[in-house]
Amino acid sequence: MSSQSFRAPAPARRAGVTDTPTGAVRGDTGLLRMVLRLDAIATAAVGVAALAGCALLDSALGLPTAFLAGVGAFLTLYALVVWRIGTPGQPNRNAVRTVIALNLVWMADSVAMALAGWFDPTGLGTALIVLQAIAVLGFADLQLFGLRKANRSAL
Numbered sequence: 189m190s191s192q193s194f195r196a197p198a199p200a201r202r203a204g205v206t207d208t209p210t211g212a213v214r215g216d217t218g219l220l221r222m223v224l225r226l227d228a229i230a231t232a233a234v235g236v237a238a239l240a241g242c243a244l245l246d247s248a249l250g251l252p253t254a255f256l257a258g259v260g261a262f263l264t265l266y267a268l269v270v271w272r273i274g275t276p277g278q279p280n281r282n283a284v285r286t287v288i289a290l291n292l293v294w295m296a297d298s299v300a301m302a303l304a305g306w307f308d309p310t311g312l313g314t315a316l317i318v319l320q321a322i323a324v325l326g327f328a329d330l331q332l333f334g335l336r337k338a339n340r341s342a343l
Contacts, residue, residue: 212278215342220334224274227327235263249313291328
Protein backbone atom coordinates (compact mmCIF):
# COMPACT_ATOMS: atom_id res chain seq x y z
CA MET A 189 0.00 0.00 0.00
CA SER A 190 1.30 3.40 -0.85
CA SER A 191 1.42 6.23 1.63
CA GLN A 192 -0.86 8.26 -0.61
CA SER A 193 -3.81 5.98 0.10
CA PHE A 194 -3.87 7.19 3.71
CA ARG A 195 -3.95 10.89 2.88
CA ALA A 196 -7.09 12.90 3.24
CA PRO A 197 -8.65 13.79 -0.08
CA ALA A 198 -7.88 17.23 -1.41
CA PRO A 199 -10.66 19.73 -0.76
CA ALA A 200 -12.98 20.25 -3.69
CA ARG A 201 -12.17 23.38 -5.63
CA ARG A 202 -15.03 25.82 -6.09
CA ALA A 203 -15.24 27.19 -9.58
CA GLY A 204 -13.71 30.63 -9.96
CA VAL A 205 -12.23 30.87 -6.46
CA THR A 206 -8.62 30.87 -7.60
CA ASP A 207 -9.45 32.80 -10.75
CA THR A 208 -10.04 36.04 -8.83
CA PRO A 209 -7.31 38.44 -7.77
CA THR A 210 -6.41 38.40 -4.10
CA GLY A 211 -8.80 40.60 -2.13
CA ALA A 212 -11.34 40.80 -4.95
CA VAL A 213 -15.03 40.69 -4.21
CA ARG A 214 -16.36 37.41 -5.57
CA GLY A 215 -19.84 36.67 -6.77
CA ASP A 216 -22.35 38.93 -8.49
CA THR A 217 -20.83 42.41 -8.21
CA GLY A 218 -23.21 44.11 -10.65
CA LEU A 219 -25.19 46.04 -8.04
CA LEU A 220 -22.06 46.97 -6.08
CA ARG A 221 -20.26 48.29 -9.16
CA MET A 222 -23.34 50.24 -10.29
CA VAL A 223 -23.74 51.90 -6.88
CA LEU A 224 -20.04 52.76 -6.73
CA ARG A 225 -20.25 54.38 -10.15
CA LEU A 226 -23.43 56.29 -9.24
CA ASP A 227 -21.72 57.48 -6.07
CA ALA A 228 -18.76 58.65 -8.17
CA ILE A 229 -21.02 60.52 -10.60
CA ALA A 230 -22.98 62.24 -7.81
CA THR A 231 -19.79 63.07 -5.92
CA ALA A 232 -18.17 64.50 -9.05
CA ALA A 233 -21.27 66.61 -9.79
CA VAL A 234 -21.27 68.10 -6.27
CA GLY A 235 -17.49 68.57 -6.38
CA VAL A 236 -17.48 70.35 -9.73
CA ALA A 237 -20.45 72.52 -8.70
CA ALA A 238 -18.71 73.50 -5.44
CA LEU A 239 -15.42 74.16 -7.20
CA ALA A 240 -16.87 76.10 -10.13
CA GLY A 241 -19.48 78.00 -8.15
CA CYS A 242 -17.71 78.54 -4.85
CA ALA A 243 -17.61 82.34 -5.26
CA LEU A 244 -21.29 82.48 -6.18
CA LEU A 245 -22.47 79.97 -3.57
CA ASP A 246 -20.64 81.30 -0.53
CA SER A 247 -23.21 83.94 0.41
CA ALA A 248 -26.24 81.79 -0.51
CA LEU A 249 -24.98 78.86 1.57
CA GLY A 250 -23.14 80.80 4.26
CA LEU A 251 -19.99 78.80 3.62
CA PRO A 252 -16.60 80.42 2.89
CA THR A 253 -15.35 80.39 -0.70
CA ALA A 254 -12.09 78.72 0.29
CA PHE A 255 -13.97 75.96 2.14
CA LEU A 256 -16.25 75.30 -0.85
CA ALA A 257 -13.27 75.28 -3.23
CA GLY A 258 -11.38 72.82 -1.02
CA VAL A 259 -14.41 70.55 -0.66
CA GLY A 260 -15.01 70.76 -4.41
CA ALA A 261 -11.44 69.81 -5.25
CA PHE A 262 -11.45 66.94 -2.75
CA LEU A 263 -14.78 65.57 -3.96
CA THR A 264 -13.74 65.75 -7.61
CA LEU A 265 -10.57 63.73 -6.93
CA TYR A 266 -12.39 61.34 -4.59
CA ALA A 267 -15.00 60.71 -7.30
CA LEU A 268 -12.26 59.58 -9.68
CA VAL A 269 -11.00 57.09 -7.09
CA VAL A 270 -14.49 55.74 -6.38
CA TRP A 271 -15.13 55.40 -10.13
CA ARG A 272 -11.88 53.44 -10.51
CA ILE A 273 -12.83 51.12 -7.62
CA GLY A 274 -16.23 50.44 -9.20
CA THR A 275 -14.91 49.84 -12.71
CA PRO A 276 -13.37 46.34 -12.65
CA GLY A 277 -15.56 43.24 -12.76
CA GLN A 278 -14.37 42.28 -9.30
CA PRO A 279 -13.64 45.33 -7.14
CA ASN A 280 -11.14 45.07 -4.32
CA ARG A 281 -12.93 44.21 -1.07
CA ASN A 282 -10.76 46.48 1.12
CA ALA A 283 -11.16 49.40 -1.28
CA VAL A 284 -14.96 48.97 -1.21
CA ARG A 285 -14.94 48.81 2.59
CA THR A 286 -12.83 51.97 2.68
CA VAL A 287 -15.32 53.81 0.44
CA ILE A 288 -18.18 52.69 2.71
CA ALA A 289 -16.28 53.81 5.82
CA LEU A 290 -15.36 57.19 4.28
CA ASN A 291 -18.97 57.73 3.24
CA LEU A 292 -20.09 57.09 6.81
CA VAL A 293 -17.44 59.48 8.17
CA TRP A 294 -18.49 62.13 5.63
CA MET A 295 -22.13 61.72 6.64
CA ALA A 296 -21.32 61.99 10.36
CA ASP A 297 -19.13 65.07 9.81
CA SER A 298 -21.86 66.68 7.70
CA VAL A 299 -24.47 66.12 10.40
CA ALA A 300 -22.08 67.46 13.04
CA MET A 301 -21.40 70.50 10.85
CA ALA A 302 -25.12 71.19 10.44
CA LEU A 303 -25.93 70.68 14.13
CA ALA A 304 -22.96 72.67 15.42
CA GLY A 305 -23.48 75.47 12.91
CA TRP A 306 -19.82 75.46 11.84
CA PHE A 307 -19.20 78.37 9.44
CA ASP A 308 -22.70 79.65 10.30
CA PRO A 309 -24.47 78.29 7.19
CA THR A 310 -27.72 79.83 5.99
CA GLY A 311 -30.97 77.85 6.11
CA LEU A 312 -30.33 76.77 2.50
CA GLY A 313 -26.76 75.82 3.37
CA THR A 314 -27.91 73.74 6.33
CA ALA A 315 -30.59 72.05 4.23
CA LEU A 316 -28.07 71.14 1.52
CA ILE A 317 -25.60 69.82 4.09
CA VAL A 318 -28.28 67.59 5.60
CA LEU A 319 -29.62 66.45 2.20
CA GLN A 320 -26.19 65.46 0.92
CA ALA A 321 -25.51 63.66 4.23
CA ILE A 322 -28.67 61.61 3.69
CA ALA A 323 -27.61 60.85 0.10
CA VAL A 324 -24.12 59.79 1.21
CA LEU A 325 -25.64 57.53 3.88
CA GLY A 326 -27.86 56.03 1.17
CA PHE A 327 -24.82 55.29 -1.00
CA ALA A 328 -22.98 53.69 1.93
CA ASP A 329 -26.03 51.56 2.72
CA LEU A 330 -26.44 50.45 -0.91
CA GLN A 331 -22.73 49.72 -1.20
CA LEU A 332 -22.84 47.56 1.92
CA PHE A 333 -25.94 45.79 0.58
CA GLY A 334 -24.19 45.22 -2.78
CA LEU A 335 -21.10 43.85 -1.03
CA ARG A 336 -23.20 41.46 1.05
CA LYS A 337 -25.19 40.39 -2.02
CA ALA A 338 -21.97 39.61 -3.89
CA ASN A 339 -20.65 37.63 -0.90
CA ARG A 340 -23.88 35.58 -0.67
CA SER A 341 -23.86 34.80 -4.39
CA ALA A 342 -20.25 33.59 -4.18
CA LEU A 343 -21.12 30.82 -1.71
